[in-house]
Amino acid sequence: MAYQAPVRDILFNIQHLSSWGDVTALDAYEGIDSDDAAAALEGLGRFCAEVISPLSVVGDETGARFDGERVIQPDAYKAAYDQFVEMGWQSLSHPADFGGMGLPKAVGAAATEILNAADMSFGLCPLLTDGAVEALLLSGSDDQKQRYLEPMIAGRWTGTMNLTEPQAGSDLGRVRTKAEPKGDGTYAVSGTKIFITYGEHDLSENIIHLVLARTPGAPEGPKGLSLFIVPKFFVEEDGTLGARNGVKCVSIEHKLGVRASPTAVLDYDGATGFLVGEENRGLEYMFVMMTAARFAVGVQGIAISDRAYQHALAYAADRVQSRPVDGSTRDAVAIIAHPDVRRLLMRMRALTEGGRALAMATAGWLDLSHHGTGEQARLAHDMAEFLVPMVKGYCTERSLEVTSTGVQIHGGMGFIEETGVAQFYRDARILPIYEGTTAIQANDLLGRKIMRDKGETARIFAGLVADTEMALAAGSAKAQAIGARLSEARAGYEDCLDWMLDTAPQNPNAAFASAVPFLMLSGNLAVAWQLGRSALAAEAELAKGEDAAFMTQKIDTALFYAQNILADCAAERARVLGGSASVMDAVLTV
Numbered sequence: 001m002a003y004q005a006p007v008r009d010i011l012f013n014i015q016h017l018s019s020w021g022d023v024t025a026l027d028a029y030e031g032i033d034s035d036d037a038a039a040a041l042e043g044l045g046r047f048c049a050e051v052i053s054p055l056s057v058v059g060d061e062t063g064a065r066f067d068g069e070r071v072i073q074p075d076a077y078k079a080a081y082d083q084f085v086e087m088g089w090q091s092l093s094h095p096a097d098f099g100g101m102g103l104p105k106a107v108g109a110a111a112t113e114i115l116n117a118a119d120m121s122f123g124l125c126p127l128l129t130d131g132a133v134e135a136l137l138l139s140g141s142d143d144q145k146q147r148y149l150e151p152m153i154a155g156r157w158t159g160t161m162n163l164t165e166p167q168a169g170s171d172l173g174r175v176r177t178k179a180e181p182k183g184d185g186t187y188a189v190s191g192t193k194i195f196i197t198y199g200e201h202d203l204s205e206n207i208i209h210l211v212l213a214r215t216p217g218a219p220e221g222p223k224g225l226s227l228f229i230v231p232k233f234f235v236e237e238d239g240t241l242g243a244r245n246g247v248k249c250v251s252i253e254h255k256l257g258v259r260a261s262p263t264a265v266l267d268y269d270g271a272t273g274f275l276v277g278e279e280n281r282g283l284e285y286m287f288v289m290m291t292a293a294r295f296a297v298g299v300q301g302i303a304i305s306d307r308a309y310q311h312a313l314a315y316a317a318d319r320v321q322s323r324p325v326d327g328s329t330r331d332a333v334a335i336i337a338h339p340d341v342r343r344l345l346m347r348m349r350a351l352t353e354g355g356r357a358l359a360m361a362t363a364g365w366l367d368l369s370h371h372g373t374g375e376q377a378r379l380a381h382d383m384a385e386f387l388v389p390m391v392k393g394y395c396t397e398r399s400l401e402v403t404s405t406g407v408q409i410h411g412g413m414g415f416i417e418e419t420g421v422a423q424f425y426r427d428a429r430i431l432p433i434y435e436g437t438t439a440i441q442a443n444d445l446l447g448r449k450i451m452r453d454k455g456e457t458a459r460i461f462a463g464l465v466a467d468t469e470m471a472l473a474a475g476s477a478k479a480q481a482i483g484a485r486l487s488e489a490r491a492g493y494e495d496c497l498d499w500m501l502d503t504a505p506q507n508p509n510a511a512f513a514s515a516v517p518f519l520m521l522s523g524n525l526a527v528a529w530q531l532g533r534s535a536l537a538a539e540a541e542l543a544k545g546e547d548a549a550f551m552t553q554k555i556d557t558a559l560f561y562a563q564n565i566l567a568d569c570a571a572e573r574a575r576v577l578g579g580s581a582s583v584m585d586a587v588l589t590v
Helices: 007-017 018-026 034-051 057-064 077-087 105-118 120-139 144-156 284-320 339-371 374-409 411-415 421-428 436-448 458-471 477-503 509-514 515-543 546-563 568-576 578-584
Strands: 157-162 178-181 187-197 206-214 225-231 233-235 241-244 249-252 262-275
Touching: 007 018, 007 034, 007 105, 007 233, 007 339, 007 515, 007 546, 018 339, 034 057, 034 077, 034 262, 057 077, 057 120, 057 233, 057 421, 077 120, 105 120, 105 284, 105 339, 120 144, 120 157, 120 187, 120 206, 120 225, 120 284, 144 206, 144 225, 157 187, 157 284, 178 284, 187 206, 187 225, 206 262, 225 233, 225 284, 225 436, 233 436, 241 546, 262 284, 284 339, 284 374, 284 421, 339 374, 374 411, 374 436, 374 515, 411 421, 421 568, 436 458, 436 477, 436 509, 458 477, 458 515, 477 509, 477 515, 477 546, 477 568, 509 515, 515 546, 515 568, 568 578
Parallel strands: 157 206, 178 206
Antiparallel strands: 178 187, 187 262, 206 225, 225 262, 233 241, 249 262
């Protein structure tokens, strides 16, 4: 079935959950209003439904090919990418100073969801370019910004991030790629990088690689890394493209999913690199791109979940099988009438809409962090950093459940490739792995976010959840039921937070053995919090007589989540508080 962008739900989340009023009051977004967001997303939704969605099957069946020199995409990809560039979709949330449309990050996140739901293989290319643009905006020199940003924001050039090496997966301290000064302000970059998404392709005019490498005499470990721009083709002073640089693709990977997204092995042989910022601060600069990419991968989890839900819902409404269990008719009915299929569909919907709600709220804090001032910016920065690991970790892990459930609803036909739902399951499997595994997100949440400020931001988060509980307690019976479950989950979260703060300094192995369950508990609570806020907003809209059917669905989704998914927090609490010893004491033998 054709993909349809959920623009109505996205706009509801932007308006009510993304701090839209505060964000559009910022100088950076002067003159932007909700009509601008709606027009952009409705246009992108039509484009993705008509042009990008049909690529999904083609890309999965054909994939990217490497002929020994070039990476070749399926023919339809080049035509679609040319239209993508011509219509300016890469530029949505980037600054007008460099040719962007200048829309808030919530709109950019929504665009990422729509594009990746239509076809994740296609969407990965703009996703990486967005991250490279973010890094150069914050860390690049004025000359670098002028030279590279406008064509990247236009989509004529694409961007990559080059971290991983054969001997250094997630352990960046083991990076060996070298950058030797050439005496003219440039560096000769030599080494091998692997798992480089869209590291070579035939869609754009140029590829701008951001590469971590080590200069002579640099400190050992990650503190000795520097960041370099290594363009595929040199860029002349007038902006035209010059000779080919010394970087080439030597192979691409054969993968379980996202097969039309080329994952390249790149060889740098004395390639000319241009230092970004200062030497030995590369990881600091790259974290800007990594944060953007991790957030975007979390949004990919929401995207593939929505695609799977749309398929499952349509199939369940059409597939006639068995009489109803209540005996209301002797005739077989569509399986959407059967209680357990309804439960599965509601779980898919609640996880998808809940993830979207959390992502939209986080996007608002990211904007306030980047463009706000004073206490507003400080709090927004802390909250955004705190929530990004949850968006990435929780939403990608849940995408595996949602896409698997989509297969289940299709029954035996779900196991058959022709229905398309197996592809969603395969494509989703990379999401909890790349841009930092779920364990890395959990370690980041515990080590860099919670322990660094001794739980201050974590307690602010809990306080904001408690505020929502109070507001729900003053609402309808459904709102009160949501608030009661939210309160129970928050209490369990605070128990685990106290345990983590007490345990990590004395017994880090025990604390980090429980880090993933703690991340999943935290993410679950954060999603329920945002769905609680959405229920309050929907009740307010209902009171005004606005769109009763839609608003009622929003309340029902929040209630289902609170009663059926938020309940998982109790299990995660038990794992955190009582599961680490059995992890560390177990004997593992080969």
